[in-house]
Amino acid sequence: MKNRIIVILLLLMSSQLFSQERYLTKEGYISFFSHSLVEDIKADNYQVLSVIDKKTGEIAIQLLMKSFMFKKALMQEHFNQSYVESYKYPKATFKGYIQNLKELDVQNGTVEIKGILSLHGKEKEISTIANIQILKDQINLSGHFMVEVADFDIKIPIVVRNNIAKTIKITFDLQHKLYK
């Protein structure tokens, strides 16, 4: 326990030494949407942790799979137990860079984000265009991208294969505040 606190404290301290421009949110929003002829499935997660280093453009996102809220209890149960196996892989992470963040001199614009998405024990490179809004003490990122279910080794039983899309739309809205 002590070691862990020391490690986290060191991380926080080093980040303050090298960069005073960290932006953070613990209430980011990420949802996914699956459309099929049988049914539409949507789940929302309002507990996303995201950190941006404005100097380097580095972005790190973490979320808990169990924080995805579904309309139906049974869907949520199947999602966690059978598809993403939350007990084995409780978190999904994204680590990457906002390209050319430093050169961006407009308040509202679009940026390219490139990085690695890890989910269900599998990694996949993702590249997407996002809307960015840079305000005083605030950086907002929003947009969406598509992921293939098969890329993450998620097995869907034949019985419900028609209920779940092969390509899932991920939507994000992350409002970071300057971390002091």
Next chain:
Amino acid sequence: MIVLVLIIISLFFIINLYNKPFIDIKKSNPELEVTAQEILDDYLADEYSANEKYVDNLIQIKGEIAEISFDKGISIITLKDRSGFSSIICHMLPEANLNVLKLKKGSQITIKGVCTGYLFDIMMVRCILTNSNFNEK
């Protein structure tokens, strides 16, 4: 005829299962009752075993309000331990909103909800305030 009846009965069960409701937080008894300090200590000691103990369970936490915020129509109550290093972030159900408005920073409250895990803070969803918060006043 019998076959038809059987089909109707099984359809009824399938639809019922498909529409199975979420656990009623208000009416259900918590599986665990802890203080903010206890659950934070458990998570700082060992995240893996704490997950086994808390995640997916309906738990009741007693603690001090460090912060109350509203975001996208959801009210969020943050409970802190004495050191103030890590906290418990509780996302409240919409039905709790009215009662959340009556709360003040620094007061002791009891929250009931479902734990989803740990991201440097303990995350709770579908939380409500228990009645004990208001009877005492």
